[in-house]
Amino acid sequence: MNKTIIIIRREYLTRVRKKSFIVMTLLTPVLFAALMIIPVWFATIEDEGIKQIAVLDSSQLFVHKIPSTDKFKFTYAKDVKLEDFKQNLSQTEFFGILYIPPYITYTPSGTEFFSYQQPPIGLTMHIANAIEKAIETEKLKTHNIENLDEILKSVRTHIEIRTFRMSEDGGEKENYGGLNRIVAYGAAFLIYFFVFMFGSQVMRGVMEEKTNRIVEVIVSSVKPFQLLMGKVTGVALVGLTQFLMWVALTAVLVITAQQLFLSGITDAALQQAGNTQMAGLLAGDNLSDAVVMEKAGEILTMLQSINFGVLTGCFLFYFLAGYLLYGSLFAAIGSAVDAETDSQQFMMPITLPLIFAMIVMVNTMQNPDGAMAFWFSLIPLTSPVVMMARIPFGVPYWELALSMLLLVAAFTGAIWLSAKIYRTGILIYGKKLTWKELWKWLRYSGK
Amino acid sequence: MPVSQHQGQEMVATPILAAREVNKQYGNTKVLDHLSMEVPRGSIYGLLGPNGAGKTTFIRIANQITAPDSGEMLFQGRRLQRNDIAQIGYLPEERGLYRKMKVGEQALYLARLKGLSKADAWRRISWWFDRFETGSWWNKKVEELSKGMQQKLQFIITVLHEPSLLILDEPFSGFDPVNAELLKSEIMRLRDNGATVMLSTHNMASVEEMCDHISLINKSKCILQGNVAQIRREYKSGEYEIGFTGDETALTEALNTHGCTVSNSGLPGKIKIHAPEKSGNQLLELAIACVKVQSFNEILPSMNDIFIRQVTQK
Structure with a gap:
């Protein structure tokens, strides 16, 4: 067997067998899945707990004017004094009391809400909207306009702006900005995380061999370049393994949880609704189911608007290429220093562009086709992160090709450079390292 | 510069390793300056010199x-090639192993990097582990082993692929006397089985005991080279020791009158003579005339003395 393959095998197996790798590979998908499932789960739980709200309307203008929703139900109390009600609130099933003063049109800030718990933001907004609308209608009525109700119905319009991207060939594609942003941010962050994590793993591996002094035994059997490439490749495979495991495990967890967990809850909710014979609620539930279906369909179309084939392909490319670029530079540092503490000084200039790329990436979100996004998605040190953030919004193919080409050229150069430093660095101990010294190493002859 | 051109019986065959005018420079510092040497097959070759030489x-x-900047390295008479590393075993001065890796796995890995097949590596590791009684270490991590155990393991790893040339850099440093003796006998045994050993050491006693030939390097140049016995003979300064029974004063006087310096050895019936001008026979004649001679030895300078003299001389 080729010696480089033997090295790759060792580098891969020792890392994959580590407890930290196994724990991280298994736990992270749980975290991912939790991030996806828990909000949905909470949403279902809230659906069950409909908040009953008592309305004490002294003005008598708003009876049945505040619409109940799937979260709040409004009951209109009559002939009750506010003070008495407040004292007895804890014995009732009501979440809170809404008090509307007698002359609300003159005292707009006189409306009050009492409850033991902090009312959700949606609630007060909902109430304020309903009252504002009712007052508006009342005020309009004083103008004696004919067919006011129909007119009002016909003038009320809800506006949503859909954005489309046109392409040179005349095609159009609908954009879903929010989702694009989430995917872009996620992809860019993952690249940053992977490049940084596995790049520094290479560095630590090189330093381990140097400080353990085993490196001299190994380079008497294989060329330093073989050792370097074996390590870099082995760690890259570890990264790919972790990524693919995360994707697969997260998918399995989410699907399983949906099957077991969420469907169970919805069933229970329906059953309860049926038992209590609350026809209205049941209707509401069916309604919300329909809404959910519609929403799900919408999300599905949104997801389909992103080209996941291109996205995944690009992710794998930028991960590997970015890792090769940074990993080989990290390896050079690892070979040059004697101890981890010395490495900080030389890591700085390498970590800076990566951190800078993250800052540019946030900017890219605002304007994915701006000059900043364009240039930094071409420059190799920042392109893995910045380009990944642009891809979900759509990038012309020539830009993508140029960026990839530059990145390949850059990592080839970085490997060549690092191999020269590495070859000398691994055998030199106890020397105070300076940039001048590194420059000298680059010029040493050797094979 | 005294360089003895030795022509021993082993030299008939091509030397296993030869250096021809090898130069190496780091920046402006010359590290090797026109270094040449020939390591005879089947010998133990000492590479001596102060630190940093x-x-x-x-x-x-x-x-x-x-790689050298200029000059040539020959292995078995032809230019040293990449795949010759399979025939060379190297124990560096600064030793080390993967601390977290298991002993058996590590030996297997390093043997395979030397080009052994899995089955061959396995077989030889088992043989050596049996021999050094280290079989029970197989599943231990290296960091769990004592220093002495790690050194044994390191030596096994060096010789696993049955190299025809063993290069040992300071092999005895850090070994306790028991392990040092074990190592020494293993080196001798490997030599007897046909391997050539090149060892760099500061331990001059072991050079005298083990080495057939040496090269002494100082300040990047080779300043002394040749067969150990011959070098010691060449550097002899006329020191003798006589064991006798009889009149010590008469003997001392007789020697003194012939221009010899006599010093007491500290033992009764034994004296040391410094007589660079006289031959052994002449001294013996003088002695026999005065006392009953029981022993007569020429004292050769130790490698330690020669080393210090060569390195400190201008």
Whole structure:
């Protein structure tokens, strides 16, 4: 067997067998899945707990004017004094009391809400909207306009702006900005995380061999370049393994949880609704189911608007290429220093562009086709992160090709450079390292 | 510069390793300056020199870890090639193993990097582990082993692929006397089985005991080279020791009148003579006339003395 393959095998197996790798590979998908499932789960739980709200309307203008929703139900109390009600609130099933003063049109800030718990933001907004609308209608009525109700119905319009991207060939594609942003941010962050994590793993591996002094035994059997490439490749495979495991495990967890967990809850909710014979609620539930279906369909179309084939392909490319670029530079540092503490000084200039790329990436979100996004998605040190953030919004193919080409050229150069430093660095101990010294190493002859 | 051109019986065959005018420079510092040497097959060859003389650089060149700037390295009579590393075993001065890796796995890995097949590596590791009684270590991590155990393991790893040339850089440093003796006898045994051993050491006693030939390197140049016994003979300064029974005063007087310096050895019936002008026979004649001679030895200078003299002389 080729010696480089033997090295790759060792580098891969020792890392994959580590407890930290196994724990991280298994736990992270749980975290991912939790991030996806828990909000949905909470949403279902809230659906069950409909908040009953008592309305004490002294003005008598708003009876049945505040619409109940799937979260709040409004009951209109009559002939009750506010003070008495407040004292007895804890014995009732009501979440809170809404008090509307007698002359609300003159005292707009006189409306009050009492409850033991902090009312959700949606609630007060909902109430304020309903009252504002009712007052508006009342005020309009004083103008004696004919067919006011129909007119009002016909003038009320809800506006949503859909954005489309046109392409040179005349095609159009609908954009879903929010989702694009989430995917872009996620992809860019993952690249940053992977490049940084596995790049520094290479560095630590090189330093381990140097400080353990085993490196001299190994380079008497294989060329330093073989050792370097074996390590870099082995760690890259570890990264790919972790990524693919995360994707697969997260998918399995989410699907399983949906099957077991969420469907169970919805069933229970329906059953309860049926038992209590609350026809209205049941209707509401069916309604919300329909809404959910519609929403799900919408999300599905949104997801389909992103080209996941291109996205995944690009992710794998930028991960590997970015890792090769940074990993080989990290390896050079690892070979040059004697101890981890010395490495900080030389890591700085390498970590800076990566951190800078993250800052540019946030900017890219605002304007994915701006000059900043364009240039930094071409420059190799920042392109893995910045380009990944642009891809979900759509990038012309020539830009993508140029960026990839530059990145390949850059990592080839970085490997060549690092191999020269590495070859000398691994055998030199106890020397105070300076940039001048590194420059000298680059010029040493050797094979 | 006294360089004895030795022509021993082993030299008939091509030397296993030869250096021809090897130069190496780091920046402006010359590390090896026109170094030439021939390591006879089947010998134990000592590479001597003070710290920083260039020994380790030469050893690294022989292992193809670095390349010379100019000059030539020959292995078995032809230019040293990449795949010759399978025939060379190297124990570096600074030793080390993967601390977290298991002993058996590590030996297997390093043997395979030397080009052994899995089955061969396995078989030889088992043989050596039996021999050194280290079989029970197989599943231990290296960091769990004592220093002495790690050194044994390191030696096993060096010789696993049955190299025809063993290059050992300071093999005895850090060994306790028991393990040092074990190592010494293993080196001798490997030599007897046909391997050639090149060892760099500061331990001059072991040089006298083990080495057939040496090269002494100082300040990047080779300043003394040749067969150990011959070098010691060449550097003899006319020191003798006589064991006798009889009149010590008469003997001392007789020697003194013939221009010899006599010093007391500290033992009764034994004296030391410094007589650079006289031959052994002449001294013996003088002695026999005065006392009954029981022993007569020429004292050769130790390698330690020669080393110090050569290195400190201008």
